[in-house]
Amino acid sequence: MTCAFGAQAQEPTSNTLPAGEAEAPGRADGDIVVTASRRSERLIDVPSSITALDGDKMNEIGVRNTTDYLTLVPGVAFRDSGTPGTGTTIIRGLNTGSQQLTSTTATYIDDAPFSASGFLSASSLVNPDPDVADIDRIEVLKGPQGTLYGANSLGGLVRIVSKKPDAHAPQAYGRIEATTTKGGDAGYSAQGSLNLPLVADQLALRVNGAYRRVGGFIDDIGRGKVNFNWSTVKGGKASLRWTPTRDLTFDLSGMIQDIHNNGSSTQLNASGTLNPLYGRYKYFGHIVIPSDIKYRLVTSSVSYDTGPATLIATGAYSRFTTEILSDYTNTYYAFARSLFPSILPENGNAVGNFSPNMEKWTGEIRAVSSRLGSIEFVAGGFYTHETNVYNTTITALDANSVSLPGARPNGIPNANFVVTRTLSNYEELAGFVNGTFYVKENLDVGGGIRYAHNTQRAATGAITGANTFYAPRARRDFAFSDNVSTYLATIRYRPTSRISIYLRAASGYRPGGPQTNPAPPPGAQTSIRPDTTWNYEAGVKANLGTFSVDASVYHIDWKDIQLNTLFGGVTLGANGGAAKIDGFEMALGARPGPNTTFSASVGYTDARIDQVDPGVRASVGAAPSDRLPLTPDWTVSFLADQNIPLGSELKGTVGATLRFRSDLPSSFPGAVTDPSVKIPSVATVDIRASLSFSRFDLQVRAENILNAYGFTTAGTPKLSATQQVPTSATVIRPRTLAVSLSTRF
Template sequence: MTTRAAAQSEAPPPPAASTDADPVEASSGDIVVTASKREQKLRDVPAAITVLSGDTLANLGVQSVRDYATLTPGLTVQDSASPGYGKIFIRGLTTGSLQQSATTVYYIDDVPFTASSANGGGAFIAPDPELTDIERIEVLKGPQGTLYGASSLGGVIRLVSRSPDAAGFSGRARGEMTAIDGGGVGYSASATLNVPLVTDRLALRATGFYREAPGYVDNIGTGTNNVNRSRYKGGRLALRWTPTDRLTFDVVGQLQNIDTRGPALQTNVAGTLTPLDGARRYSNFFDAPTRVRYRLASVTGRYDTDLGQIIATGAYLESKLHTEVDVTSTYSPFFPVFASAGYVYPANTRAAVVSTIPAVKKTAELRFVSRRLGGIEFVAGGFYTNERVASPTDIVARDMATNAKLPEPLGTIISIPINDKYEEVSAFGNLTVYLADNLDVTGGLRLAHSTEDFNASYGGVYYTAFLGGPVTLPPVHSSHDQLTYLGTLRWRPTSLLSFFARAASGYRPGGPQVAAIVPPGAQTRINPDTVWNYEIGFKGDFLNRKLSLEASVYRIDWNNIQLYTMLNSSQLLANAGKARVDGFEVQMAARPTEMLTATANLGYTNSRLTKVDPGVTAYIGAVGGDPIPQTPRWTASATLDQLIPLGDDLQGQLGATFRYQSHRFTSFPGSVADPNVRLPGRTTFDLRAGLSYRKYQLQLRAENITDRGGIANYTPGVPSFSYLMRPRSFTVSVSTAF
């Protein structure tokens, strides 16, 4: 779904910070994006991109990555039942629950959020920044290796914030209240102020938000109703200084906390989707909180020259994901074994896994974006990242009544502290040659050199009882050099129609082998896995620009996939497979009248393994031909909004949203440890109605009106667990802009 029709039906948003020395006019209603690290009309970018404007997000009630994923063909979230926790991937490039590193990169403005390292925990973090004061979201499909570098196998998600404006004072405010059918009540408030400090030279933009998201699941083990309620709070300060007409500085600081009391779980009869304790209920001995922290500071400078623009960005990012999970059913059978080794646990002992992924990421990028210089234009630059993760994961013994950790040595069943350092330096460039004004070719290269240092130890009662004491791994080191490529052909027969062909590669960094036991003959270094994406498509405006249509067909070859395998009874990571993805995506936006806007999209993704090593089959049950887990083959969505004039300054609105995802598989058909379950497809309908009077808006939304009990994910075991979608909910929203 694009926002082209929506952009034409209201005043165009303020332009994003320029990344091109030649401004692109957006006043005609064209969507302008910076996906190619220069400003371009969306129609002219030779790649598949879905764009959602900030106004569209607010109108549809989109508040999280899970919400906009269902509006974006090819984008999937593998849910882990709590905000900020899960896997994000595009076009089926995932390996399921055991995946360690990310295949899709998330950017906040010009700052990469996602960890690149194979051991940095990037696969477990689904970035979920608050969508307050957002200019737009750009979802770039297919590998973006030349401009965005490591881990962009499937694509890139770019969240573009609104920039300070020194021309005048303005602001926005919004308040909402939400009630969930059979669940709790929540509310939110947000406000943004744009303050010129020096007219046309210096401006400050400040945003704050607070949100209580209501719960709808009960933990009968603790008696906590609506246990999955979440609290979001944070803010952003942005300062823009334009000392001269050629020079601009942007300084940004933002922070966000997300605290969730418990997961959105439902206990099921083992191996089924049938509730064991009743719908929307589970039984844990504690509420299993999740805590997410984001801290970001960045400085960007832009200098216009006669030939183009120099752009330099430096950023410091801290992110932390803390999770706690009840694992009593897994570890309580070991208690009698521990007793035979002298570790006697009380009868009311329970077990929990406590995991923290605290990451620090420092990045810097310097690039030059040329004007069109005769028959060429280009982007060239360099990039550096330094990432550190000190991540403790503990299996702890707790008292069931108090949830307090037992005294040592009983308290720590397993302890696995790890330290990982990843560094990368790369140089990149894209060159476009115009064979004619309406025909051009682009070639791109990126050369990256990365190093990784890793150390870990394994301790606790488990290792003492079975191995006689802690196990400390010797520090391990690896380094890699990687080239990525891009080639496009673009033909624009008219100013409103563009055809393109694209071939692009991407990679995910490898790293050292980090298994506790590495048998002879095993890989001591994991190599990068790589993809090639081949794609053709078109984008155009028709019927006097009342209809916009985009479509693309693609094929992806994925080689040297990083998969877990079995070698001499040891579980290891290895480059142990190949896969292929075939698919297509269609996006439409229509504005048949001044008052009616409709959008629709359809995506098809056929992702499957084509080859795996025998050890992979032995460990995770995968064989060539198996569909890749968690990937719906079909996705679709549609929106319809009708404006209704009611008076001089009064206007009504009626709207609806439809979302669909076909069935998915949770694992591989032959898996024993992670039995494969077919998750049913999901279909939801939302309705909305509103009134606007001058600068004030009132909106009512009813979401998931058919109250389909959708299952977002599934965890096997005895018992098993379903991760639940939000049931039917009702929201009233009041907002103003001034």
């Protein structure tokens, strides 16, 4: 899809861009340039559905995190956990709800894969959420991206592209902002960036930093805490670019980010409903439930333009560590006490720590050809080694939130009635090639293939004292390997340089892995196969100067879906079903005058189960024709901005943003341990006004100005069908006012 903020372009000088422009932020002619296909291309020329979000525009309209920008993208949803840095991005409906542990959407930061790939990584719990303080753009690629981006991109890809150092001129940017939320706390933020040429036209350094305190608006009436769900997000990045010759470029960068959440934006409701138990924006907590998430990323690359092709080598080290606490008193403590009433006091509590951690090394070498007669290509090799540690601990506490003393006869402390650790290593080696053959200058066909081999080793219960409800768990070691091929085919016709029509067929996969049950019943799967998608798509893109349109229709077949299944009375992982997804997406942009811009997008997603095994139906409640969880049928956004010239150095701007999302199911209709709740549709309206003078911009924003009350996710986690557990729901932020001052020089 065309950029949601629709830059309008003049007639370009050519359709083909130099291969060496690996990270070109844009063109002088005004066209949006992206690198989603691993080469710099005008967005209109890419035969795929892509939404490109401009970093400066995101800052202008108040985008600060993942949920802010994903709600502007048609066909995209988000499994919101109510805290920055957590959750799951859902593209075109590929999601199976709360039981899904690995993501169907990959995340890249520049050229580095940042999301975890391993089958046992629990990657769906953590969503990379870097601050957008110094972002050039965000590219959201819809549909499988398996040939160029590999594992876990079977639904699509989010690619965050940073601004690069510029050796031609110094630049600086700074911004401060204050916010206040209706019924909640104040918040504030500061961010800045500095670009320094160190050697004219050759060497430059770019540094940026940001600190943001997000005010809370949920009251914990159980502990008497007001607005307890505040967060702090802080971090920075430093990048060095050296271009000793016109054809040779070296890049080195490092990023850190720390997120601390004091609580989540969760409201407690009557079981199986969205009727508040204690009032709107109220939560009843038994214990303190903070979370901490830390990102670290180092990337390096070298690019050499030989003429016929540009050779690019990249390397990256990424790591995230998490400590995510949850209040499990209502679910786990009540169940455990029914089993062990003599050990666990009646008025006790339970704290859960479900915390994934990842360390990843990645390397890639690729050749990006120039136009060589009638062909061009991208070809290369990829390697990654990933280590994941997934800690699961549920600790019993007394009424004062102190761990219970003593130990059972088997030596397990009373406090720890669930303790385990899963260690896993994921190693992948892949080769890929994508090519385009120009039948005519305005007609071409493309294709691609990627072959990947992965090996995984895992150990469950890999910690002293591992147990499940005081039953000891022995360590079990597993090994797994697999070979997967993914494919791409395209046809593109460009009747003019401003119009592109395409057909696309592409496949993607999510890695399989070992069956981790140490003693599966006879006949059960001993290993889980990759699940795969095939996406069939037709689209048209046109940029006619003052008007642009980008529309696509698609059909997706999702097979061998990784789902929990009930087999012989035991819950196991399995390839338990298939789904079909049909939809369309459209983005429109208009500039009726030099000072007026409009953009709108709409997405329709019909995501449904097509086939399901009986054991899956018994386990997660899925049946043929059921909607896939947490996927709305409709997503809509609309942006309008009007510049108001007030003088030679004074300019005013007013604007508004509308977001709409239709209703969605929280889980499968037949789910017993997580009964489905219909989450109603919600619409929000933001307005903004700014005044620009000299090098300063003063802005006032009102977000969710109509104070819409709505939810993004809901869950009623049970361990047995008869448990009475409140329904927890993530509630959207009430009306928030913001004032900011920024400067650029």
